[in-house]
Amino acid sequence: MAVDRRTVVKSMVASLFAAGAPAQSYEVPSSALPEKRFRIWDVHSHLGAMPGNTPEDRLELLIRHMDRLGIERVILSQGFEECEYHPSPEQVRIENDRVMRAVKRFPDRAYGSLYISPDNVDFCREEFDRCVRDGPMVSIGEIETDVRCNSPVFDPIVERAVALDVPIYQHTWTNSLGNGPGDSTPFDLVELARRHPQGKFVCMHTGGNWELGIRAIRDCKNIWAEIAGSDPTAGFTEMAVRELGPERIVYGSDVGGRSFGSQVGKVLGANISDEAKKMILGGNLRRLLQPVLRARGLAS
Amino acid sequence: MIDTNVHLFQWPFRRLSGDTPEELVAQLKHKGVRQAWAGSFEALFCRDVSGVNARLAAACSDQGEGFLVPFGVVNPKSPDWEEDLRRCQEDHRMPGIRLYPSYHRYPLTDSDFVKLLTLAASRRLIVQIALSMEDPRTQIPWMMAMPTDPGPLGPLVAKLPALKLVLLNGAHWAGNNEPDVVALCKAENVYFDMAKNEGIGGLEALLAATGPDRVVFGSHYPFFYFESALLKVRESDLTASQKTALTEGNAGRLLLNH
Numbered sequence: 001m002a003v004d005r006r007t008v009v010k011s012m013v014a015s016l017f018a019a020g021a022p023a024q025s026y027e028v029p030s031s032a033l034p035e036k037r038f039r040i041w042d043v044h045s046h047l048g049a050m051p052g053n054t055p056e057d058r059l060e061l062l063i064r065h066m067d068r069l070g071i072e073r074v075i076l077s078q079g080f081e082e083c084e085y086h087p088s089p090e091q092v093r094i095e096n097d098r099v100m101r102a103v104k105r106f107p108d109r110a111y112g113s114l115y116i117s118p119d120n121v122d123f124c125r126e127e128f129d130r131c132v133r134d135g136p137m138v139s140i141g142e143i144e145t146d147v148r149c150n151s152p153v154f155d156p157i158v159e160r161a162v163a164l165d166v167p168i169y170q171h172t173w174t175n176s177l178g179n180g181p182g183d184s185t186p187f188d189l190v191e192l193a194r195r196h197p198q199g200k201f202v203c204m205h206t207g208g209n210w211e212l213g214i215r216a217i218r219d220c221k222n223i224w225a226e227i228a229g230s231d232p233t234a235g236f237t238e239m240a241v242r243e244l245g246p247e248r249i250v251y252g253s254d255v256g257g258r259s260f261g262s263q264v265g266k267v268l269g270a271n272i273s274d275e276a277k278k279m280i281l282g283g284n285l286r287r288l289l290q291p292v293l294r295a296r297g298l299a300s
Numbered sequence: 301m302i303d304t305n306v307h308l309f310q311w312p313f314r315r316l317s318g319d320t321p322e323e324l325v326a327q328l329k330h331k332g333v334r335q336a337w338a339g340s341f342e343a344l345f346c347r348d349v350s351g352v353n354a355r356l357a358a359a360c361s362d363q364g365e366g367f368l369v370p371f372g373v374v375n376p377k378s379p380d381w382e383e384d385l386r387r388c389q390e391d392h393r394m395p396g397i398r399l400y401p402s403y404h405r406y407p408l409t410d411s412d413f414v415k416l417l418t419l420a421a422s423r424r425l426i427v428q429i430a431l432s433m434e435d436p437r438t439q440i441p442w443m444m445a446m447p448t449d450p451g452p453l454g455p456l457v458a459k460l461p462a463l464k465l466v467l468l469n470g471a472h473w474a475g476n477n478e479p480d481v482v483a484l485c486k487a488e489n490v491y492f493d494m495a496k497n498e499g500i501g502g503l504e505a506l507l508a509a510t511g512p513d514r515v516v517f518g519s520h521y522p523f524f525y526f527e528s529a530l531l532k533v534r535e536s537d538l539t540a541s542q543k544t545a546l547t548e549g550n551a552g553r554l555l556l557n558h
Binding site for chain 2: 049050051061062064065068069173175176177208209210211230231232233234235238255256257258259260261262263264265266268269270271
């Protein structure tokens with residue numbers, strides 16, 4: 001059969017363009033615009049993988065991106081330099097100082113969160129006291145070190161967190177290719193959370209393999225699921241809402257390695273209620289932080 | 301908006317919102333898409349790709365002319381694949397094909413693949429290559445499909461100037477200093493979708509590494525949330541004309557000129 005290729009293609013293109021007309025101007029449909037409907041707080045941001053020589057420069061850049069999506073505030077932690085899974089006390093201190101510098105410049109757009117390497121218990125206590133008890137930081141983590149979080153060395157730092165009622169953000173993955181040195185699993189976090197029923201833990205990435213991670217933490221009510229730092233695979237948020245309830249899910253992005261947009265899209269694109277989206281995009285995080293923010297007279 | 305990267309039917313490992321053609325079309329239209337280039341999830345594992353392509357073509361036709369544009373699968377490691385290529389163009393009137401080397405298990409140095417690209421170029425078909433479908437870190441461990449190394453395409457596309465190639469679900473183009481990848485990014489006949497492109501300033505970096513007239517909108521819907529691609533564009537610092545080119549102009553021109 002003779003193929004009239006031009007005719008076929010013309011019919012496809014003609015359905016799009018009037019003769020000679022240019023492509024339509026780009027415009028995001030109003031149904032996809034988040035800023036009018038939600039107060040978005042992001043639990044998971046770093047200052048790595050982006051241009052800028054100083055922490056302040058990089059947070060300023062992040063804020064420009066946040067503004068385009070209506071993101072009100074980020075929780076900022078380590079990662080200005082490439083992630084170090086067994087950091088020295090000096091490296092930890094430098095990272096925490098960078099975060100505090102950036103937050104000091106933009107206090108209305110970011111809160112800082114403590115970086116620690118839990119195997120050095122005495123140093124952890126000192127750093128917690130310096131940055132959280134006596135400093136501006138409002139939470140612990142993202143913890144991403146070569147000590148798995150079910151280790152007893154975590155216990156003293158969790159006890160301090162419980163005493164001040166601050167949440168702990170623990171990096172987790174269940175990697176089909178095998179976990180790396182910085183990875184704890186959601187199962188590890190469940191062990192830790194069961195030892196500390198008064199603690200409040202956020203399961204960062206929900207293990208990456210979220211269909212497993214959601215099930216792993218389902219019965220452990222003091223763990224919240226966090227959705228950052230994986231591809232925006234559809235169904236993640238819906239399953240989490242179905243199995244955990246919207247009150248146990250927290251939005252995060254894992255910028256700068258990820259985009260805000262790809263991760264916010266996991267919530268805005270989910271087939272869940274606006275009320276659930278409101279909780280996930282910021283309401284739940286604000287509730288987690290409320291005791292420490294209230295104690296310090298900070299905005300929530 | 302033209303979405304160059306959607307799939308019809310069911311993902312093998314999960315039910316997805318939008319995994320019937322009717323629902324997919326309704327969702328895409330609601331989100332502002334005017335045309336979507338569609339492959340079939342059935343292409344990944346079905347050996348009867350002729351049947352896969354016939355069902356894809358029928359489903360696209362059923363949804364009204366011009367909205368879903370079918371891109372059939374050809375597996376160059378399957379017997380008599382040349383007939384599948386012929387049917388895609390001559391029977392189903394497809395403007396292009398979509399390849400899945402990760403699932404059909406051939407490297408881009410494979411001689412049958414090179415022959416397929418050469419034939420497709422001579423037929424003036426657009427060739428889309430899905431470099432990956434799912435992050436290997438989250439795949440079922442006993443059914444892994446690792447991302448395809450695009451490096452061999454660098455020297456290959458230089459020898460096939462008539463070829464129009466679209467690379468889907470690739471990542472880390474910017475900052476990759478591998479000479480073959482750099483050559484690939486700079487080749488005028490190669491286009492890039494942005495479904496897996498990430499990072500602060502990620503789209504700007506992709507345009508800089510490739511070319512503003514060769515990046516096309518791709519969502520990888522319904523496997524990915526469509527909004528993720530849309531909001532990456534909104535988040536970017538691109539100019540209005542760059543956004544228009546990315547979301548519609550570049551793909552429209554590619555389809556018209558292939």
